[in-house]
Amino acid sequence: MNSVVEFQNLSRRFGEKPALSDVTLRLEPGTVTGLIGENGAGKTTLIKHALGLLVPDSGTVRMFGLDPVREPVPVLARIGYMSEEDTLPGWMRIHQLQRYFQGFYPTWDQVYADQLCRDFKLGPNDRLALLSKGQRARAALMSVLAYRPELLILDEPSSGLDPLVRRDILGAVVRLIAEEGRTVLFSSHLLAEVDRVADQIAMIREGRILFATEIDELKDTHHMVTFGFDFPRAVAPKLEGAVFWERSSRTWTALVRGELGEVEGLALAVGSSSVDIRAASLEEVFIGYSKGTILSEVSGGAAK
């Protein structure tokens, strides 16, 4: 089966600054992929390449098997894109927004659009400029969902929004997946959201993909190991697979990559007075990889 999204050795620089370095990532149909990373890590740049808004310096981008720069019409017709930026023109009213989008997408479902408007409490004559930030986000969501895109790209869609709007956005994503099996790529800082809806996760740091794996696999292979010592220890213990260390008085805590049995064996060999091992949360993995060393430098190769 063809991938919906395929980045192959993608690199991009802005002046002297590398924004993406040799990124390789594939998204299969029907998957929900959470893209996480710090601010400036390259998430939005990667998404812009998927939309054809940036031309790669090297490497290739294929969306539904097509080049989004060379063939924007067939590619963009199948993508729904919503970003944290409020790009909707304030002068439009809701019914005008619907009519504008309807002109581009033959798959536009007016009944569904009206239903979404009712759910989101959007009136047809509401002017976008006069809506609150949350309501504008709902309007944007309505406009991208109503034509039932094959691929939904959300670039930090719930940034700065209240929990109710975030719930609406996530609910819509969940419905889209459950009812229609569409592909979703979304970037977010809110890891609880990613944890809730994503079935695979890709982390990007300094323009490189650190890992791209299924979320359950990620949790199974990452553990928080806390070592207790009888005296304060200045140097972190040597532990294979450790991504990140954190010191607190007489304890050292590490994010360790590896299967549970393997990690247990390695941890006991350190020789500490106590060892506590538990599954790492997504947030701990994120922080660990954000602050720690690049995975390839630690464990010998970046995951695809």
Added chain:
Amino acid sequence: MTSRAARVFLMFAGPLWARNRISYLGGLAFMFLIAVAAHVVQEVAIRRWLVGLFALTLFGLINTMVGPMVWDATTPNQIFKPTFAKRAQTMPVSDAELVWFPLLLAFICFLVPWGLFVFSTVDPLHISITPFSFFHKEAISSLAYPICFMAAWVSLAVLSQWEFGFVMFLVMLGLGGGLFVFAGDVSEAVVEQFALPVTLASIVGSFIACTRARHGFEASAATKFLNKIGQAISRRKTSARPPFRSPWLAQLWFERGPYLWPIILVPVAVLPFLAAFTAFSASVFRQGDLLSGVDRSLFTPTMFWNIRLIYFIGLGPFMTVIPGFIVSAGGLPFYEMHKADKLALRNASLDRLSAIRPISTCRIVGTRLALNALAAVLVSFGLLYWIKSLLNVPAIEGDRQGSFYELFSLHMGRRVELCVALVILFMPVVVWSITCPNPLRYYFGRWWRSAAGFILFEGVSMSSIFLSYMKDHRSVNERLVQLLPGLVVCFLLAKVLLGVKGWRRLRETSLVSAVNLRHWALIWSGVAAAFIGAFSYALAPLTTPLVVTVIILAILPVNRIIWQVIGLDRTRHVANG
């Protein structure tokens, strides 16, 4: 100016300078060139034209400087998105300062070029005119009542924009133009008595309106009433409008639809002016000279069709037509680009919403060209017809009637002045239809490179046109005329080279389909035909200039099309330069 006032001024002017410095410097350089040309050319008629051009450039320059301050900074709840207004509203300045700084600059914006206009029409037989002799005593004295009237006019227009928006601003300008013509029929003292209270009342009103807007007071009753009408119309249209049948139409509506209102409202604004002018003309014909109390040399029948009257005639409609034309032809991309709005991509006139729609770059360019071309043709023919009808008014001397060309030639005595008048009248149309948006700026990116490209490709072509018209005129330096063939050849070579380069790029990127090419060819041949028609009407006997014009207008759009597609596509995908 006190240090406090200087600080406030810089607070306003700083961001404007940062954003528009290229326009300012370019405009100043152009004015310098005009001034030099005025010294080179000996003929008074051409000097007057150059003074007019100088004044128009100055008008444009000051308008660029002051415009954003007046239109954006002081319209917090009006049609245009108040990008700058929020900044202005939170500046540490008083409400009064927020009013009078823009207002002061608005006055300067209108009055300085107006002074130049008036001065340029002082009897050329007695006063030696150069662009540097603005301060002649006679010229200053003749400015007294226009200054008072213009002050009132501008104040009212600005006030109306504050309270009711840009639409009312246009209407007020049109009304002001009409009133100004009537003002020529009454005494100077009456004008001053009328103008002073109106000016003061307008300033007070402006202060109140700005204060209300700044501190979030409820909209006025009139604004509420207008909003209700708008909402009622909008509701009625909700169910009536069918879906767009194609992406092309949807994009057309998105980029131009919301800004089509000037097409209706601009003529409405111009109508009072035209009516007043016609009434004034009729009164002169029937009752003889009624201009008691006014400088007779300005409106005497023998001078009636002088070139200076073209300035008078042109000024009011220009002020109303130009903004309307810019809005309708430039539409959304123009404003997004100039507002530096976050919707617009850097150095581009393509907003993000359009960039991610499933529509090809060719289609977007085609959409814009279609509207620009249509607007250009309509405005061109509108202006042409307007001039023609005005000049076909029964002759002043006796009962003689004649065609536009015959009458004008009779009274002007020089064909060249007709050309000059037409060029001035058509200038905004030519400039905006051809340079909006400027593909060279898309492609070259940096301002100095795009400026160099513009001078090379467009400056040479316009110089060729100008010299071809002037070559038989005795006042034009023979050496300059000798340069004409060389200039034309250089222009053609440069255009052909640019065209070949652009075409090769197009083929590499596979951006153009045969259908689109035919579409664009039709659009631009229509525009070229309109301009050629306009010029040939006045210049039929001048075969050489006409041929040059035809060549230039035929080749110029082709290059524009090619580079516009390349530039917009490059912008859309933000490629490296």
